[in-house]
Amino acid sequence: MYAALRSEKTKFFTFGWCVLGIIGATIIPLLFLIISDIPNIEGEKGVLYLCLQALYLGQLGIVIASAAYFGQEYSHSALRTTLLTQPSRKKVLFMKFLNVTLIVVFTGIVSSVLGLIVLSFQHDIEWTSALMLKLLGSVSLGILSWIQIAWIASTISIMTKSMITAISIMLPLIIGLGQMLFMLSESAKFLPTLATMNLFTIPEVTIYLDKWSGLVVQSSWAILLVAISAWLFLYRSVR
Template sequence: MYAALRSEKTKFFSFGWCTLGVIGAIIIPLLFLLTSDTPKIGREEEILSLCLQALYLGQLGIIVASAGYLGQEYSHTALRTTLLTQPSRLKLLCAKFVNITIIIVFIGIVSSVLSLLVLFFQHDMEWTGTLMIRFFGSISLGILSWIQLAWITSALSIMTKSLIAPIAIMFPLILGLSQMLFAISQLAKFLPTLATLNLFSIPALNTLLDKWSGLAVQFSWVVLFLIISSWLFSYRNVR
C-alpha cells in the first residue's frame, strides 16, 4: 500500500492539471483576501467571514486537481498501464482516494495558514487564543468539506471517464448555479455544493441547511457516488 501511495503521489504532482489545481486552491484565497476592500480594524466576525469566503473560492482549485487526478487515467488512456502495476482495482482505487485525501488536507492547511497570515497583517486586532481556536475549528470543517468535494469530483471523473466533464459540472455549481437553482426550487439546498454553504458563511443563512446537516447531506452524495464509481471501476472494461 505504501508503494502504491508513493506511486500515486508522483503521478499526481507530475500532471499539469493537478499542479494547477493545487496552486489555484492556495492562490485564489490569497488573491481574494488581498483584493478585498475591508477596513483595517475589523471585528472577529468580519475577519472569520473573510477567511471562510476565501476557502470557499479555494474549492475551485480542489475541483481541478481532483478531476485531473482521476481524469488523466482516461484522457491519456493510461489506465491499462496503471492496472498492470496494480492488478487489484479496489486496492488501486483505495490508494487513489487515500492519496487525494492526504493531499487535500495538506493543501487546506497551507492555504489556511497563509490566509491567516494575510489577515494578521491586514487587520489591527488582538489575536487571542479563543479567537484562534474558533478560527481553526471553522477552518477544519471547511477542509472536511474540501475532502468530500474532492471525492465527489473524483467519482464523477470515473463515472464519466473524463477530465473535463466533472469540472464542467462542478464549476458552475460553485460559482452560482446552485444558488440560481435554489431560487427556483428549495430542493436545490441538498446539492453537494449548496448543502455546506453555511460552513463558509457568517452569519449563517437560515434558508439553507445548518453546518452539520449540510456535511451529512454532502457525505450522502459522497457515499452514493463512491458506490457507483467503485462498481464501474471494478467491472468496466478497459480500452
C-alpha cells in the same frame, strides 16, 4: 503500501492540471483576501468570515485537481498501464482516494495559514485563544467539505471517464449555477455544493441548511457517488 502511495503522488504532481488545481486552491483564497476592500473587520466574526469565504473559493482549485487526477487515467489508455503495474483494482482505487485526501488536507492547511498571515498584515487582530479555537474548528469543517467535494469531483470523473465533464459540472455549481437553481427551486439547497454554504459564512444564512445538516447531506452525496464509482471502477471494462 508506501511505494504505491508514493507512485500515486508522483502521478499527481507530474500532471499539469493537478498542479494547476493545487496552485489555484492556494492562490485564489489569497487573492480574495488581498483584493477585498474591507478597511476594518469586526473582531472575531470578521476574521472568521474572511477566512471561510476564502476557503469557499479555494474549492475551485480542489475540483480541478481531483477531477484531473482521476480523469487522467482515462486519457491515452493510462488506466491500462496502471493496472498492469498494480493488478488489484481495489488497491488502486483505495490509494487514489487516500492520496487525494492527504493532498487536499495539506493544501487546506497551507491555504488557511497563508490566509491568516495575510489577514494579520492587513488588520490589527488580537489573536486570543478563543479566536484560535474558533478558527481551528471552522477551518477544519471547511477542509472536511473540501475533501468531500474532491471525492465527488473524482467520482464524476470515474463515472464519465472524463475530467472535463466533472469540471464542467462542479465549477458552475460552485461559482453561481447552484444559486440560480435555488432561485428556481428550494430543493437545490440539497445539492452538494449548496448544502454546506453555512460552513463558509458567518452568520448563518437561514435559507440554506444549517452547517451540520449540510455536512450530512454532502457526506451522503459523497458516500453514494463513491459507492457507484467504485463499483464501476472494479467491474467495468478498461476500454
